[in-house]
Amino acid sequence: MxxxxxxxxxxxxxxxxxxxxxxxxxxxxxxxxxxxxxxxxxxxxxxxxxxxxxxxxxxxxxxxxxxxxxxxxxxxxxxxxxxxxxxxxxxxxxxxxxxxxxxxxxxxxxxxxxxxxxxxxxxxxxxxxxxxxxxxxxxxxxxxTPAPVPRSRGRLVLLLGVRAGMGTSTLAAHLGSLASSEKSPAKGAPSDAAGVQVLLLDLGRPAGDAALYLSLPNEFHYENALKSARRIDATLISTAFSTHDGRLSVLSQTAGTLEKPADTAELPVLLDRLRLHFDLLLTDVGGLPVSEVPLPLLREADEIWLVVDQSIGAMMSLDAILRQLDARAMRDARLSLVVNRHDPNDGVTAAQIASRFNLPLLALLPERSRALRGSANQGQLLHQTSPRDLYVRALKGLLGRLQVADASTNERAWWKKLIDRKGR
Missing domain, CATH: 3.40.50.2300 (Response regulator)
Known part of the structure; x- marks a missing residue:
């Protein structure tokens, strides 16, 4: 009792x-x-x-x-x-x-x-x-102030390209589009059913690249959202945020800006509001040094995917980023490795990279730069022009990792992860 x-x-x-x-x-x-x-x-x-x-x-x-x-x-x-x-x-x-x-x-x-x-x-x-x-x-x-409808909090996944040019924004655009397509409301669901909502938070370098690949206008920016953090609701999201094919919402920095993403006292509020309205926040911070990634993003992330290729420059940048994360006590079990543009003839394998840096290998994406460039020049994503391309098929494993648990299990899983993370 x-x-x-x-x-x-x-x-x-x-x-x-x-x-x-x-x-x-x-x-x-x-x-x-x-x-x-x-x-x-x-x-x-x-x-x-x-x-x-x-x-x-x-x-x-x-x-x-x-x-x-x-x-x-x-x-x-x-x-x-x-x-x-x-x-x-x-x-x-x-x-x-x-x-x-x-x-x-x-x-x-x-x-x-x-x-x-x-x-x-x-x-x-x-x-x-x-x-x-x-x-x-x-x-x-x-x-x-009517009480909101109870729902689980969205997962936050960071795509951290170890340096500019790793293809992180391209990866984020494709994953966001594919995830939102697979996570549309079930057939026969009422028109006002929430479904599973995906937001692509485009903060990588060069600024606005992910939105560019999605052929989206960039009018309501990340900076605007920070200033309006306490006003973020379903109405503002539906009216101000850009959307791709009516499913994927996108929030970007001003295209071409050289300023690092703002990290104000309102950012935790903004993330909290966004996670109440979206089941998945896929965040592109590719090309940013760890010191410029907003700290609340690093702290709140459920998973951090480090995107590299097989070049010596990428290996040096990966080592530097891991040292910076270690100095902030953030080198933990949330980190995984995504090897992009993999070519089996380049000498070092993805497994060797993962072993060298003691990271779990999450995915190996094949070298398809020409095909990706060709679809982008048509204003489309690769899965729209070539749905059976090797790159698109290689994304299947990552899409499985992005699946959102149902509301009955999501909170329990989150608490387990929180306790585990505190223990580490």
Whole structure:
């Protein structure tokens, strides 16, 4: 039987806003209460009093709840957030933590758990007060913000070409088009059925190449989406994002730009919104050094595919990228190797490259530059002009890797991956 949590009032009761703070650390609760003493009456809920391990937690009404997202409490709070969401539809969750000293990973963990907003305990009083007022207003006026239809979060796959010219944008364009074709809604499904949605996030170099290969206009850019991150919804996506054959959505940087993709505080918000609306985010960051790849992309990626060819320059670039990932503690089990333009007569084999760099070999794509160039010059992709081409057939294995699990298993698989990754 679930134990009823106890409330411990730890600051002035005369303030109008009452907020429960869920944490197992009383000192942390007192610190938060003191910090918010002029804005809210904080009650400490000792999470050690909450029984069970995975059952939903039921609360009366649709309350606003504070969760402890200090470094030591983040993982436990994420698990509790899931239980609160399951047990109390409409609950509003506000993570409380610090953004100092590069704690962006805590923010990402909160967003992955379904937390609505993040309160930086070190922010200015007026910023904290504004956030609390807005969240409290939303709780009091639930009709103004209808609850979204529950769905699994989309997978994020990074295609990281180790240097410019590896064919990463060409690969991304073909995979995105083929994946969206195979993942259309089932025959006989209602017209408003969501189906499986794919977004190609085109951030590689040269900028806008993937959109160019798809013959798409490039009007609403990645930079525009960052500025509008909190407004991203189904309507904005359907009206502003470019689409290929009505299925694949594409978001690119401004074509020809030399600026690295912006990495602002809104990027985690943008990724969170996109992953709610798309089942797969296929992201081309080919040709970017690791230092220019936005950090939230590297942190949130479910898989990172390193695209190389058999040239000595590619081997040197691959070694450098692995060193950079290692320095950021991101050389982990998410990394796989895709050897492009493979020619068995080039001396070094794909298996030898994988063995040399201790990476799993995900795919071997044959040398088909002439055929790919020919289809591109016609304004088409290779599978549109030659559906049985060796390159197209070699993509089948990668398409299988991009399959999205059904909603009943996706969240469980994600939690297993998260726990495994933290363990490593």
């Amino acid at each position: 679930q134990t009823r949590p106890m409330l411990y009032s730890i600051n002035r009761p005369e303030l109008g806003v009452d907020l429960p703070f869920y944490s197992s650390d009383e000192k942390r609760a007192k610190h938060v209460a003191t910090r918010l003493r002029h804005m809210a009456n904080v009650h400490w809920v000792d999470t050690r009093d909450i029984g069970g391990t995975g059952e939903p937690v039921h609360l009366p009404g649709s309350p606003l709840v504070l969760l402890d997202y200090s470094l030591m409490q983040a993982e436990h709070s994420s698990m509790l957030a899931r239980r609160l969401i399951d047990g109390t539809p409409g609950v509003s969750l506000l993570a409380v933590g610090s953004l100092g000293n590069d704690k962006a990973g805590v923010v990402l963990a909160a967003m992955r758990a379904g937390v609505n907003e993040f309160l930086d305990i070190d922010a200015k009083d007026e910023d904290i007060s504004e956030l609390l007022a807005r969240m409290n207003c939303e709780v009091r006026s639930p009709a103004a």
